[in-house]
Amino acid sequence: MNICVFCSAADLDDRYTRPAREFAGLIGKGGHTLVWGGSDSGLMKVMADGVQEAGGRLVGVSVEFLAHKARPGADEMVITRDLAERKAQLLARADGFVIMVGGSGTLDEATEILELRKHGLHTKPVVLLNTAGFYDGLKQQFQRMEAEGFLPLPLTELVFFAEEGVGAIAYLEEQSGLVPPVVQG
Template sequence: MNITVFCSAYSLDERYTEPARKFARLVGERGHTLVWGGSDAGLMGLLADEVKAAGGRLVGVSVAFLAHKSYQGADELVTAVDLPRRKAELLERGDALVVLVGGLGTLDEITEVLELKKHGHHEKPVVVLDTDGFYDGLRSQLRRMDAEGFLPRPLDELVFFTDEAEQALAYLGG
């Protein structure tokens, strides 16, 4: 399975890196392909290193202005001309989508993926690996949107939240 992961390119505290490392090892050990932002920096680089060390395949999708931070050990590396094309490529190449901790770029990616799914533009499973309650606020807001009729589909059809790497992969079928 090709698993697209959205996450931070910053170096983060151990409370965030260790769960990401565990998830990446499972992805690699189970023979899946990591499709990710293509960076060698921070959490992105850590994921790539772990997946590769565990025997998985790497497909990086970078963007032209960040090409200097591209992960050099990827099995395939694509460079998109801008961020919208990068997001489209990441969505297209993944059979499933997983969100780890991240900043504004990650938040942008998860909201776009959910908006597209809401409108039926894809039916790929979406998982938020909610490490240390990082996405509690997002989950709360989405629940409110669901309860107050802002979503045309039930929230549990759009996204699955978990704090366990095993549960994330089980939900994806892998």
């Protein structure tokens, strides 16, 4: 599975990097490919290092003005003209998405992928990985949007909220048919 991860290129403390390394290991050990912004800095580097060390593949999609930060040694690196083309390439190359901690760039990517899903322009699973409660406020806002009628479909059909990487990977694999769903009875 090609798992697109939206996350920060900033250097962050251990409460974010440790869970990211663990999640990256799950991607790599699962035989999956990381599709990401291609940067060799910050949390993006932590993810790429972890996936590569665990035997996974790396497909980076960078943009011309950030090409100097692109990771050497990725299995594939695409350089796009602008951010719109970058997002289109990330969407085209991914089987599912995980939104990790990040800033305005991460939110831009996340809201676009969610908007496209909301309108049925893709049906790929989307996970919001709420490391250390980073997205508690955003989750609350989404719940309010749903309660007040701003979402045309149930929130559970738009995005899955995971507190840890193991939950994120399990959801993606289940949604992609890689593992059978758990039957409750």
